[in-house]
Amino acid sequence: MTDPQRDPEGPPAHDALSEAAARSARHTAVETHVTPERHERASRTDARPIFEIDSVSVFYSGTPAVREIGFHVGENEITALIGPSGCGKSTLLRCLNRMNDLIPGATVEGSVRYHGADLYGPKVDPVQVRKLIGMVFQKPNPFPKSIYDNIAFGPRVLGMKGDLDEIVERALRRGALWDEVKDRLDENAYGMSGGQQQRLCIARCMAIEPDVILMDEPCSALDPISTGKIEDLMLELKENYSIVIVTHNMQQAARVSDRTAFFTVDLDEDDHRIGRVVEFDDTEKVFTNPSDPRTEAYVTGKVG
Ligand SMILES: Nc1ncnc2c1ncn2[C@@H]1O[C@H](COP(=O)(O)OP(=O)(O)OP(=O)(O)O)[C@@H](O)[C@H]1O
Numbered sequence: 001m002t003d004p005q006r007d008p009e010g011p012p013a014h015d016a017l018s019e020a021a022a023r024s025a026r027h028t029a030v031e032t033h034v035t036p037e038r039h040e041r042a043s044r045t046d047a048r049p050i051f052e053i054d055s056v057s058v059f060y061s062g063t064p065a066v067r068e069i070g071f072h073v074g075e076n077e078i079t080a081l082i083g084p085s086g087c088g089k090s091t092l093l094r095c096l097n098r099m100n101d102l103i104p105g106a107t108v109e110g111s112v113r114y115h116g117a118d119l120y121g122p123k124v125d126p127v128q129v130r131k132l133i134g135m136v137f138q139k140p141n142p143f144p145k146s147i148y149d150n151i152a153f154g155p156r157v158l159g160m161k162g163d164l165d166e167i168v169e170r171a172l173r174r175g176a177l178w179d180e181v182k183d184r185l186d187e188n189a190y191g192m193s194g195g196q197q198q199r200l201c202i203a204r205c206m207a208i209e210p211d212v213i214l215m216d217e218p219c220s221a222l223d224p225i226s227t228g229k230i231e232d233l234m235l236e237l238k239e240n241y242s243i244v245i246v247t248h249n250m251q252q253a254a255r256v257s258d259r260t261a262f263f264t265v266d267l268d269e270d271d272h273r274i275g276r277v278v279e280f281d282d283t284e285k286v287f288t289n290p291s292d293p294r295t296e297a298y299v300t301g302k303v304g
């Protein structure tokens with residue numbers, strides 16, 4: 001994957017990243033006006049790929065975890081990754097912003113193209129990648145700082161231009177949190193509810209103007225009302241962002257996503273548990289008329 005000779009025809013990765021950065025900077029000028037009621041799933045033909053995942057395998061200390069994964073993630077779409085525990089959803093998600101680079105012993109094979117350029121190309125700066133491709137985790141992880149400083153942290157570190165108060169307000173509005181916290185910005189984020197903390201983490205992610213948001217079970221620790229707020233938020237955000245979400249909640253995947261990848265986990269000949277994608281399609285098709293009997297068994301709750 002780090003071989004620069006591999007695709008001499010492709011555009012240089014750093015150019016694609018700079019273009020993506022320019023695009024994401026334009027988000028600052030765009031406010032979202034889409035209500036969930038107006039959410040319509042894009043049809044397959046609309047999708048312009050933001051990620052092209054091709055034959056991706058990931059190993060931990062030489063032991064394979066996922067093998068030969070391949071599908072495209074569409075721009076301005078929500079893509080759901082579903083499947084039983086241990087099938088490699090988080091592992092694959094981490095390939096999309098090079099977070100696996102930070103795990104000792106993890107190696108990635110195959111190709112991930114981002115806006116057409118090799119995400120693992122030799123000129124690509126993983127720090128820049130993680131700025132453009134933000135991540136929200138299962139457990140809200142605010143810093144032990146004020147609400148304001150949580151949001152301002154990234155823009156300060158990156159030396160982002162503009163009025164910091166405005167940057168913070170804009171991010172909190174995008175995180176659907178402003179009205180709830182505007183009078184307590186100086187309070188410690190640990191005093192917020194779990195649902196508010198998770199929206200704070202989404203707002204913190206957006207403060208640095210990413211292009212893509214990766215979410216790994218962002219609602220699993222939340223009640224249905226907070227979950228609903230985050231789902232509404234995702235539907236608003238997809239106007240301007242591309243989102244990949246891992247979820248164990250089938251209703252959630254069916255409600256919010258345009259496309260769904262279904263993973264299974266099987267034992268290989270060496271008794272390793274290997275995750276694979278057995279079906280990738282429009283969400284509606286995956287949930288109403290799946291092609292693979294394993295998908296059907298899973299989405300109807302017969303296994304998993
Ligand atoms: N840091 C790591 N070191 C070693 N093995 C790992 C690491 N992270 C994941 N694995 C292994 O890779 C496989 C896939 O794990 P992963 O966490 O990606 O699955 P998952 O689908 O996200 O599961 P869950 O739904 O439980 O979160 C598992 O066998 C897991 O033990």
Ligand SMILES: [Mg+2]
Pocket residue numbers: 089090091216246
């Ligand atoms: Mg996981």
